[in-house]
Amino acid sequence: MGNVVVIGGGQAGASLVARLRGKGFEGGITMIGAEPVPPYQRPPLSKAYLLGDMEEDRLFLRPRAFYDDQDIELILGTPVTAVDTESQTIIADGRKIPYDDLVFCTGSAPRRLPAAIGGDLGGVFAVRGIADVDAMRPRFTEGARLLIVGGGYIGLEAAAVASKLGLKVTLVEMAERILQRVAAPETADYFRDLHTRHGVDIREGVGLGALTGTDGQVSAAELTDGSTLDVDFVIAGVGILPEIELAEAAGLAIENGIRTDRTGRTSAPNVWAAGDCASFPYRGAQLRLESVGNAIDQAEAVADNIMGAGRAYEAKPWFWSDQYDVKLQIAGLNTGYDRVVVRGGGDAVSHWYFAGQTLVALDAMNDPRAYMVGKRLIEAGRSPAPEAVADPDSDLKALLKA
Template identity: 40%
Template sequence: MTEQPFVIVGGGLAGAKGAEALREQGYDGPLVLIGDEPDRPYERPPLSKGYLLGNDERDSAFVHDEGWYARHDVDLRLGTTVVEIDPRTHTVVQDDGGTVRYAKLLLATGSSPRRLSIPGADAAGVYYLRRLPDSDAIKAAVGSVRRLLVVGGGWIGLEVTAAARTAGVEVTIVEAQELPLLGPLGPELARVFADLHTAHGVTLRTGVGIERFTVDGDGVSGAVLADGGRLEADAVVVGVGAVPNLQLAAAAGLRVRSGVVVDARLQSSDPDIVAAGDIAEADHPLLGAGIRVEHWANALNQPAVAASTMLGGDAVYDELPYFYTDQYDLGMEFHGLVTPDNYDEVAYRGDVAAREFVSFWLREGRVVAGMNVNVWDVGEPIKALIRSGNPVDEVKLANPAVPLDEVYDT
């Protein structure tokens, strides 16, 4: 009897790293990787960073070189959409009518941009950023327009804004909340990024939504705001969040909440299906149950644990959430997790006004998250502070002369 393959559904970073981890961990059986895009798996951060800016070549985004999959005996099926998963028969159904029986399955279906359903949203010149062709289209627009409207002040919106301003384009950001990045950073640090963009000539319209886009012929020409204000624009980039692609998991009967519910081993409610990346709502040994973050680091690191689980191992995913950004002359790394109710104060070391500092989110004197802005090589000690759970001396914490491993409250 032919051995049934391990199957990976999702052709992004998590899917590619899952295939890599399975081979590295000794799995030498048949392996199928199915992705709905025509390009081999690539990383998404370059799409709003180096590639969009024109600093990096297109090939730099790809996870593996073109021959890697053949060399590692991975059956890579590109441009193929999975339309059904049947856990009862261990069968994956493709849009071309083909089927694959699996022994174990890794779901890594990622997310899709949240789309606006307002008048004019389907006009030419309205862009979303998720895939390589999206980045190509936005890059072309940035090179040809004078005025850009960015809807949404999240990471994607701000990184696109920085790229456009660097190219000399006039940019207006419309953000429904009172500050950009209010959710992931809280008001204290969100202000740093608002000030960064206004200092670079960006017009910020906050606390207001978009009522409709205006259209001239077939193309977008601007927007009418919920407060009646009007904006003119030659192109629009919408970045109002992402929606995890849970349709397959839900239809297959897996337990789903904000994502596919998995334990710390990334095991779903089905013993033969694991999940990784944007869709995984995981129990975390440090942070608790039901943690789902849409960060590049999860797609990069979770697949090694998912592969271990597929092979019968007992590895758990305990990496802290991590993300980074580069905007103008600001480089930033963030470790941990900030929610509106998990911290009670923010402490700083360094020069916030000069944008060269480290910030710490504290709860009852314990560090729950840390962000270094234009300060480098402090990631490991920041993570150690979070993991320790021990109270810190805030005077020492704020003093750059005191090493971070010596700031504990003794």
């Protein structure tokens, strides 16, 4: 059956190797991760793990013994430095490893604040790996002054944890509102109100001008509105970028990530990609999804196709975020929506995105029933009447039968 080599020890890589063995693949499997720990969950990093409610070993997707039991060679703390698609070999820590099939599961990396504005000062962090959170967690002490740059979900989740622990939190968002790229104004309004009620100072339409420090440690921030803040540390939540450098150096086609076809194949023979790093055909473009669900589903599709299934990956986008006592569940992609229908009110509310009469996405805050119904409708390609969604007396389950 040959040898499968997986570059990347995250959710996609772990899902792929488990799927291969679960489907009866008897060839060699090698997974190489740059971090020194086995594959682990990333979403809890900015929530339960940062809050101290989850120990490191509970983050691991599977115990180390699983990989030994399944005869999966797990190489940790070792970045891959080169890929040669002609000889079908990779180089890791000076070791040349041959492959019959190679899979890029390299994930993504956070955008860092530029050194030119003080991003290299001590006390400036981004949230991506265990090491990042371990480094910043000792600073989460009551009364500490935290500046969060970026009003996306990572920034808001970090703000929720910091507020819970009694820090003085200021969050700045350069766009005109928080969540501008990913959610409707109605959802942004909901979370702005939630954070304001918990004491977070949210400043929209305001960017970071520069950070200044004392003895190499950040101590103040100059904002683009001319104001200044005294800060004890800073978290940058300004987005992530796909890890494509290794693939690009190997000559693979890049288009919004590592470009793949519907089966997960890249432009090089016997080379595949899955997860945050990969883009795939979706509604006439190359879509890249940054989510746990996509990492699992796409990786499993690639595993099946390595074994000859030849099945197209059909994305079913879903996401979530936990902030304070609110669980946000998202189904679908809101691209192209022109109307938002609001159902419910108070803490339990759902926002239904329509493009014309077509339901394309849903944001459900503390409303798991609305999420379940909306997700099933979207995946089935069915759209309820917007008026029925908005009617508080309508039965949600009846929408599935309409």
